[in-house]
Amino acid sequence: MSPHDDLAPTTAPTGAIAGDAVRVVVVDDATVIRESLPALLPGLTFTGSFANVETMLRARPEADVVVLDLHLSNSGQPGARQGIAAIRAVTEAGYRVCVFSQEERRFVLAACLAAGAHGLVSKTASTSRLEQSLREVAAGEVVIPPAVIGLVEVLVRRNSLTILSDRQRHVLSGRARGLTYAEMSGRLHLSESTLRGYWAEVTRNVSEHFQRTAPGDLEHALGLGPGDLLDHWPEPLPPGTPTPPRWADRWWRLRRGH
Amino acid sequence: MNGVVKQTEPVSVAGAVKVPTTAAGAERAFALLILGGRFGTVIQMAPSLPQGMSVSSSRSGYLAVWLLAAGTATFVSVVVWRSAKPLTPRGYALDAVVCFVVLLLGLVVVPDELRVGTWVGFQAAYALSVVCSGAAVRSTRVWLAALVAIVCADVAYLLPTLSFATAATLLGNVLTLVVLAGVGRWVALYIRRIAEDGDRARAQAIELGRRDEGRRAQLAIHNGAAVIRMLGDPALDDRSRALLQEEAQREARRMRSYLQGRDHVDPSLTPSGDPTGPVALPRAVRRVCDRFSDLPVHATLDLAEAVVLDEAAAQALDHALASVLLNVRDHSRAETVVIHADAVDDLASGVATGDPWVLTVHDDGVGFVADPEQFGVGLREVVIHQLRPHGMDVEVSSTPGLGTTVTITARTPS
Numbered sequence: 001m002s003p004h005d006d007l008a009p010t011t012a013p014t015g016a017i018a019g020d021a022v023r024v025v026v027v028d029d030a031t032v033i034r035e036s037l038p039a040l041l042p043g044l045t046f047t048g049s050f051a052n053v054e055t056m057l058r059a060r061p062e063a064d065v066v067v068l069d070l071h072l073s074n075s076g077q078p079g080a081r082q083g084i085a086a087i088r089a090v091t092e093a094g095y096r097v098c099v100f101s102q103e104e105r106r107f108v109l110a111a112c113l114a115a116g117a118h119g120l121v122s123k124t125a126s127t128s129r130l131e132q133s134l135r136e137v138a139a140g141e142v143v144i145p146p147a148v149i150g151l152v153e154v155l156v157r158r159n160s161l162t163i164l165s166d167r168q169r170h171v172l173s174g175r176a177r178g179l180t181y182a183e184m185s186g187r188l189h190l191s192e193s194t195l196r197g198y199w200a201e202v203t204r205n206v207s208e209h210f211q212r213t214a215p216g217d218l219e220h221a222l223g224l225g226p227g228d229l230l231d232h233w234p235e236p237l238p239p240g241t242p243t244p245p246r247w248a249d250r251w252w253r254l255r256r257g258h
Numbered sequence: 259m260n261g262v263v264k265q266t267e268p269v270s271v272a273g274a275v276k277v278p279t280t281a282a283g284a285e286r287a288f289a290l291l292i293l294g295g296r297f298g299t300v301i302q303m304a305p306s307l308p309q310g311m312s313v314s315s316s317r318s319g320y321l322a323v324w325l326l327a328a329g330t331a332t333f334v335s336v337v338v339w340r341s342a343k344p345l346t347p348r349g350y351a352l353d354a355v356v357c358f359v360v361l362l363l364g365l366v367v368v369p370d371e372l373r374v375g376t377w378v379g380f381q382a383a384y385a386l387s388v389v390c391s392g393a394a395v396r397s398t399r400v401w402l403a404a405l406v407a408i409v410c411a412d413v414a415y416l417l418p419t420l421s422f423a424t425a426a427t428l429l430g431n432v433l434t435l436v437v438l439a440g441v442g443r444w445v446a447l448y449i450r451r452i453a454e455d456g457d458r459a460r461a462q463a464i465e466l467g468r469r470d471e472g473r474r475a476q477l478a479i480h481n482g483a484a485v486i487r488m489l490g491d492p493a494l495d496d497r498s499r500a501l502l503q504e505e506a507q508r509e510a511r512r513m514r515s516y517l518q519g520r521d522h523v524d525p526s527l528t529p530s531g532d533p534t535g536p537v538a539l540p541r542a543v544r545r546v547c548d549r550f551s552d553l554p555v556h557a558t559l560d561l562a563e564a565v566v567l568d569e570a571a572a573q574a575l576d577h578a579l580a581s582v583l584l585n586v587r588d589h590s591r592a593e594t595v596v597i598h599a600d601a602v603d604d605l606a607s608g609v610a611t612g613d614p615w616v617l618t619v620h621d622d623g624v625g626f627v628a629d630p631e632q633f634g635v636g637l638r639e640v641v642i643h644q645l646r647p648h649g650m651d652v653e654v655s656s657t658p659g660l661g662t663t664v665t666i667t668a669r670t671p672s
Contacts, residue, residue, distance in 0.1 A: 124554065126593055146596050150558025157561060176558060178596025178620030182660055222560075 022138045023047045025061050027090070028069040028100070029077065037067065040127045044134060052080040053089050064138035065119075066090050070101040070112070084115035084234045091116035098137045100130070106147040110218075111232040114210035119143035142203035149176050151222075152206050160221030163205050171198040212236050280460075284453035285343035288394040288446060292338045292345075296331040299380075299387040303328060306377035313369055313378060320367040323360055327384050330356045334391065347397035354404030357388040361411035370418045374427060382431055385412050389435050393442035394450065405439050476639045478516035481577065482509035484584045484636070498552045505549050505580070512577075537572040539565035539599055539615065546579045547597065553587055555595045562599035565615045571648040575617075575666070578652075581640040582619050582664050590623025590662065617666040628656040 024041075026034050026049040034049040048061035052072050068090060072082040081089055090097050098119035099112050109120050119137035121130050122145065133143045144152070153176040155161040156169060164172065167190075174184040181192040181199075188195070215233035219226060277283045277290070307324055314320035334353055338344060345353060364373065364381035373379035385408050395401050412435060416428045485506045489499065540559035547555050567575065586595055598618045633642070633654070641664070642652045649668050656662035 129593060146556035146594060147558070150556070150560070150598065153558065154560045176596075177598045177618045177663075178556075178594065178622065178661075179663070180622065180660055183655075183657070183663070 021045045022135055023062055023064045024067060024134060024138075025049065025056060025063040025065075025095075026067045027051075027053055027056050027072070027086075028067070029072045029074050029080070030069070033069070033100075041131050041134075043131060052077050053086045054081065057089065057093055060093075063095060065134050066095045066097050067100045067134065068097050068117075070099060070103050070108075084111055084232075087112055087115040087117050088234065091118075096137055096140075098134055098143065104147065105232075106151050107228075108232050109145060109148050110151055110210060111234060113142075113144070113148065113207050114213070114236070115234045116211060118207070120145045120148065141200055142207050144203055144206065146176075146178065152176075152202075155218070155221055158221050160217065161206070161209055163209065164202060168198050168202045168205070171195055172202050175199065175202075279453070279456065281450065281453040281457045282342075284449050285394070287449075288344045289338040289342050292391045292394075293335045295387045295390050297335045299383055300328045300331045300335075302383065303377060303380045306380065310368070310372075310378040310380075313372060314367045315369070316367050319363070323363045323367050324380070326356065326363075327360045327380065330360075331384070331387065344394040344396075345391065347395055347400040350392050350395045350397075350404060351400050353388055353391065354408060357385055358407050358411045361385055361408070361415045364415050365418070373416060373419050374424060374431070381415055382412060386435060386438065389439040390442055393439065394446040401439075401443060405436070409435055473639055473643065474516065476635045477577070477644060478513050480635050480640050481581050481584055482506070482513055484581075484588060485509050488584075488588055501549060501552050505584075508549070508580075536566045536568055538563065539567055539575075539617070542567060542572045542575055543579065543597060543599060543617065546576055546583065549580065550583045550587065553583060553595050554593060555583075555597060557597040559597070559599040562601040562615050562617070565599070565601050571650070571668075574644050574648050575650070578641040578645050578666070579617075579619070581636045585636055586619075586621050586623065586662075590621045590625075592621035592623035592661065595619065595621045615668055619664040619666075620661060622661040625656045625658045625661050627658060628654050628662070630654075 022044050024037075024044045024046050026037050026046065028034050028049075029051050031051075034051070038044075038046040038049075047063055048056065048059060050056035050059065053068075056066070068086060070083050070086070072080045072086060074080075080086075087097055087099065096118045097116065098121060099109075099117045100121050100123060102123045103109060104122065112120055118141075119133055120143060121133045125133070136143050149172070152161065153172055156164060156172060170188055171184065174187070179187075181195045184190075184195050185192050190198075214236050216226065218224070218233070219228055277287050303324065307321075310324065311317045311320050330353060334345065334349075337349065344350075361381050361384075364379065368379045368381065373382070377383070389405060389408055392401050392404055395404075409432060413432055416431065420428060485502055488494065489502050489506060494502070539562045543557060543559055547557050583595070586592055596618070598620070599615065600618075601615045630638075637654060641654075645652055645666060645668075651667045653665045653667070654662070655665070
């Protein structure tokens with residue numbers, strides 16, 4: 001995906017998952033991370049590495065996905081944007097963002113999705129999982145970690161998130177329990193590709209829901225105290241704001257009748 | 259079986275002899291009955307010996323028959339006393355033959371008019387004692403043959419005295435032999451069967467106790483053995499070693515409790531250290547997860563916040579879940595472990611069927627062929643069998659290359 005000043009969709013890199021060249025930009029204040037990722041992920045094409053978002057946005061590198069650390073402020077760049085502000089700045093520039101952080105608090109991770117992030121990968125993940133996640137984000141999918149999947153299931157079960165179909169709820173239930181597509185395929189009698197399609201729809205719906213939900217609503221649904229999420233959650237998008245582009249013609253959607 | 263005999267509390271017979279209530283004890287009781295009957299008969303025969311010799315047509319013949327009967331009865335008494343069991347079939351056959359001879363010789367040495375109602379004609383009483391001695395013999399064929407022979411000889415012995423006046427008495431005497439022999443044998447066999455059933459029940463109880471003890475030992479040491487094995491891994495990093503040491507301390511406490519004959523109670527599982535208090539399911543699960551923080555565990559427990567376990571169930575779940583995570587740590591090479599708790603069963607039917615809860619532990623590791631027959635001690639004893647008494651069912655599904663799912667299902671106590 002190339003950077004744009006607006007949110008106009010670009011052509012989806014349909015072969016990105018299968019191993020086509022995926023262009024990646026790294027934004028991390030840690031030099032070791034910036035310099036080691038290209039060596040650890042030789043299957044990806046790194047088109048730039050930056051210590052902060054501001055420098056990256058000035059350079060406007062070509063990229064299908066931006067690997068973004070959440071914590072970018074340090075003594076050398078105390079004013080650097082970080083957290084959800086950094087995510088919003090990069091996504092509003094038209095990039096797809098995969099947050100790469102040690103952050104494990106699920107509300108913070110969910111807030112990243114609310115800020116527009118397209119993927120969340122822990123720095124404790126294996127390099128193979130990181131590469132797979134980056135390819136999926138580049139291909140237009142939303143990558144959600146297990147902790148947030150569990151949070152989403154709670155919201156669905158408490159009727160805070162009501163836009164999912166029965167099939168999507170079943171897939172969500174399986175993913176929340178850690179089941180693989182192969183395991184779910186046997187239980188739900190659906191092909192793995194169909195299940196991946198359902199999951200892609202779930203993640204997209206969840207991402208949009210988070211972006212449009214006020215923190216107070218989530219606090220109520222999750223039994224939190226008033227204001228507990230204020231420090232983490234971004235302001236919801238105003239009504240009428242177009243959502244990020246959908247890859248409406250993705251191949252799995254043709255098989256929805258399964 | 260011998261061990262069972264020694265462990266059985268003996269009962270007192272006549273305030274002196276202790277007889278255990280086992281199959282061997284029953285045989286000994288039979289021996290004592292035979293001893294009493296046979297020796298008692300000899301004692302009863304003794305006073306009439308002089309009179310019998312004086313009225314007999316053959317003084318020496320009467321004495322010889324008397325000595326043969328008394329000697330045989332004494333010999334049988336000694337044999338059964340020493341062997342602590344009834345005569346063998348062969349021994350009883352010989353005893354019956356002697357009785358048969360004594361009865362027939364009675365035709366010669368005892369006057370006709372003294373054969374009924376007197377101890378001069380001791381043969382009928384002697385025959386009765388022999389028939390009773392055979393009640394517990396371990397061969398129905400020998401018992402029956404001996405009974406027929408003795409009854410025939412008794413009839414022959416009494417037949418010369420038959421008259422209209424004595425017919426009923428003679429018939430009654432012969433029937434006494436038959437009836438007492440039959441009833442005696444039925445009772446003896448019944449007592450023997452009860453005693454043998456008792457022995458089998460005791461042996462089964464001991465075997466069950468032994469198995470239960472073995473199972474308790476396995477429960478007590480299984481996780482500890484796994485922890486020790488992992489601690490011995492030279493490639494272990496410091497963080498994992500510290501966590502394993504914490505787990506080792508816990509398992510050591512469990513083993514010490516087992517060795518001291520107490521059930522392990524972990525006060526840290528209960529709120530505020532209350533050793534008898536209930537525990538919320540998420541809390542019980544998180545405590546185990548805290549001990550396995552080196553594993554990539556993601557726990558989603560919100561949906562089971564209302565589930566509360568009693569102390570015993572929480573202990574069992576703690577041990578079982580630790581065993582599962584030890585397996586994951588030791589064997590799975592998993593990148594992600596997801597622990598999920600759900601208090602509403604909407605997976606299968608979409609309809610809540612009460613208050614069931616489901617705890618799922620899934621890892622994306624190497625998996626294995628999930629054959630319940632091949633489960634090791636950890637899954638079979640520590641996980642499945644330990645949770646079942648607390649109303650928790652366990653299902654293990656695994657596919658090589660796809661990971662493993664352990665599903666624990668239960669209902670909240672009412």
